[in-house]
Amino acid sequence: KADILAVLLLQHQVSGSQLSNREAELAVAMIESSDDGAATSLWRSLGGGRAVSAANQRLGLLHTTPGKAGNWGRSRTTVADQLRLLADLTAATSPLTAQSRDYELGLMQDVEPGQQWGVTAAATPGSGRAVRDGWMANPTLWVVNSIGVVEHAGHRLLLAVLSDRNATKAAGVAAVATAARTAARVLSQTP
Secondary structure (H helix, E strand, C coil): CHHHHHHHHHHHHHHCCCCCHHHHHHHHHHHHHCCHHHHHHHHHHHCHHHHHHHHHHHHCCCCCECCHHHCHHHCECCHHHHHHHHHHHHCCCCCCCHHHHHHHHHHHHCCCHHHCCHHHHHCCCCCCEEEEEEEEECCCCEEEEEEEEEEECCEEEEEEEEEEEECCHHHHHHHHHHHHHHHHHHHHCCC
């Protein structure tokens, strides 16, 4: 879903236009509430998998493949590409403008409480965080993923944890949280 919004924002930058009121409503629902219907509507309006692939090349997501037959939820990606996407949302060298970056990160900071798990487990209590989590049964085991920007021990970290073959969603959430906390500890150590 974070990729869908980045692609939409990039398309509007290229055309010199702003998000319509409807697109903005769908973006809020998709990112803050994980609304699948909103994601499907935006996916279709931006041109589906072909358009996403083209924009992903510009964003540097070279190993992300959109789902077939319009199924954005079956897209395949790598940790490296998800970290690249987070860099696109945080770095001045990004193809996304500061306005686009701030918009998407702002939505990721306002994710509903029930959607704030995964990499947020690595955040220092009371610190800033921006997150987008995802999950699905595939077909009987769970895929559970989480990407985000968190503050940990005075460091701003970009974290991406992708997991599959979890027995339950809860097991996947726990595994992702453990991996995020471990990564944050390692990344925050000073040499």
